[in-house]
Amino acid sequence: MAKRFGGRFSPQQTRLDGSDPRPPARPHPGEMRHPLESRTRWVTIMAIPFLISAFWQDPTGLATHLAAFGTIAAGMWMTREGLQAEAAYDARRVARRPAIPRKLFGGILTGLGLAIGAYEPGAEIGAGIIGVAGALLHWLSFGTDPMRDKGMEGVDTFQQDRAQRIVAEGEAHLAAMQDAILRTGDRRLEARVAMFAATARDMFARVEEDPGDIAAARRYLGVYLQGARDATVKFSDLYAQTHDARARQDYENLLNDLETEFAARTRKLIEGGRTDLDIEIGVLRDRLAREGLRPAAKAAEPAELERPMTLDDLLIPREGEKQRR
Structure with a gap:
């Protein structure tokens, strides 16, 4: 499983022992x-x-x-x-x-x-x-084989089949990237590509759990991954022959940009799911209120201190104050 670079003096958020405090990423199907x-x-x-x-x-x-x-x-x-x-x-x-x-x-x-x-x-x-x-x-x-679907309630099977095909294509692109980078013979570059693959697989997991997000993520799973694969192949061929430091820096910057974009898109997909949940909860509450099963929300009354005060309020003690006396 891919692990991020990090340590005591790393700018990333890692523990002193170099381990990553975040939850582990989705593993490769082959792992x-x-x-x-x-x-x-x-x-x-x-x-x-x-x-x-x-x-x-x-x-x-x-x-x-x-x-x-x-x-x-x-x-x-x-x-x-x-x-x-x-x-x-x-x-x-x-x-x-x-x-x-x-x-x-x-x-x-x-x-x-x-x-x-x-x-x-x-x-x-x-x-x-x-x-x-x-x-x-x-x-x-x-033991026995799994005999029931898991978490499939409300999931469109056609959309899920489509999402699985697209995810399989994305996995093929990632596998080609990891195979091509081996030609450089650089372990750090191999680990860097593995880090990007782990970030991409987080999006794969999100799309598999909610196939409705496939429209928003298809460009990332198809065009961007295919471009990253082609760039990795060309960079590996060039770097294996020349060890060009500038080409390496440009390639690492590309991976950084892609990783940032993939992580941001994954967060947006998760936030979109939260928005849909809030809408469903609001609609259900309004329906319960209309049917009398839940009290309707009352308008907030102005605070007592917001009422204009008169001279009588200042001179005449209130009932609560009299009782305390």
């Missing part, structure tokens, strides 16, 4: 990892005896053992894909359930592979029991 993802590798490794022992079997045993290993490996691959989809689902506040229940199919393939590996003529029931037990253990180890 989303499920904590159980490594288990699939170990299960595949444990199925290797089927592969090795296959070459000491007769033709039927060879085919059976190879099929068992292949089926288990395919089940673990499907399970790993399901875990990655679940990690992406958990990382977003607004997300659809996966279209294909990959972990479910992975469990079925794993159980089938174990049943094939345990098959012996006349022992079909035992092989079936082993397969069912393997599928059950798979479910206990990896």
